[in-house]
Amino acid sequence: MPGTSDAIELAVIGGTGLYRLAELDQAQALDGDTLYGAPSGPVRVGLLDGHRIAFLARHGEAHSLPPHKVNYRANLRRLLDLGVRRVLAVNAVGGIGADFGPRVVAVPDQLIDYTWGRVSSICEDPGTEVLHVDFGEPYTASLRAAVLAAGARAGVTLVDGGCYGATQGPRLETRAEIARMRRDGCDLVGMTGMPEAALAREMGLDYACLALVANWAAGCPEGPGQAAPEITLQEVLDNVEVASAGLPGLLRALLSR
Ligand code: HPA
Numbered sequence: 158m159p160g161t162s163d164a165i166e167l168a169v170i171g172g173t174g175l176y177r178l179a180e181l182d183q184a185q186a187l188d189g190d191t192l193y194g195a196p197s198g199p200v201r202v203g204l205l206d207g208h209r210i211a212f213l214a215r216h217g218e219a220h221s222l223p224p225h226k227v228n229y230r231a232n233l234r235r236l237l238d239l240g241v242r243r244v245l246a247v248n249a250v251g252g253i254g255a256d257f258g259p260r261v262v263a264v265p266d267q268l269i270d271y272t273w274g275r276v277s278s279i280c281e282d283p284g285t286e287v288l289h290v291d292f293g294e295p296y297t298a299s300l301r302a303a304v305l306a307a308g309a310r311a312g313v314t315l316v317d318g319g320c321y322g323a324t325q326g327p328r329l330e331t332r333a334e335i336a337r338m339r340r341d342g343c344d345l346v347g348m349t350g351m352p353e354a355a356l357a358r359e360m361g362l363d364y365a366c367l368a369l370v371a372n373w374a375a376g377c378p379e380g381p382g383q384a385a386p387e388i389t390l391q392e393v394l395d396n397v398e399v400a401s402a403g404l405p406g407l408l409r410a411l412l413s414r
Contacts, residue, residue: 229275230279251347322347
């Protein structure tokens, strides 16, 4: 396998529509459990331009896990156990803000958590130290900056910033829910941004989000006379495919520094 002793420079967690990184050379599927249980599937470790990276499909490689059933702790802990220190989370999202239409790729800088009932901390078990991690900036500034710079070098247009609203799912939102999220300041809506980001912070991982806009969120774009088209899975998958086309180039540029 590709240099087992070499450090993994980056891990990518793929969301809806991104279940493999076809560009990985000499990829090996690493199975293994963690103290938090089983991750969503194997971690595929391989080389991209000679750089060792890992890939994990958040929902499982056959998309068998809905957002509220993903074992976020196990996924991140598995990456940590493999020596990962930097995680780029790829998330399919709906667009709320006018600048966040379908196929836009954004690197959000804020988030609001509307999820409930998910295991959202590593401080769950009796005897574990209670952490109150700083989360004012939920994404790692240096990794965000590196992703944005890589996008510029690779010719991948990225929107710098935006507030990600994490909803429970698996159903999509009502128009009223999205209107409330807009009033709250959300630009994007997705179902998997939390607790992943907070757990990454608790585990000391660098973590940034690459949000692929798959559809307009319910009732968007805002404006008089706008019809509210039904959101279909096919639309989501088609737009994620287009939005993720620049990912290999972006990763290559990110790793080359
Ligand atoms: N809402 C929540 N999550 C999503 C959406 C959406 O509209 N599109 C893709 N993931």
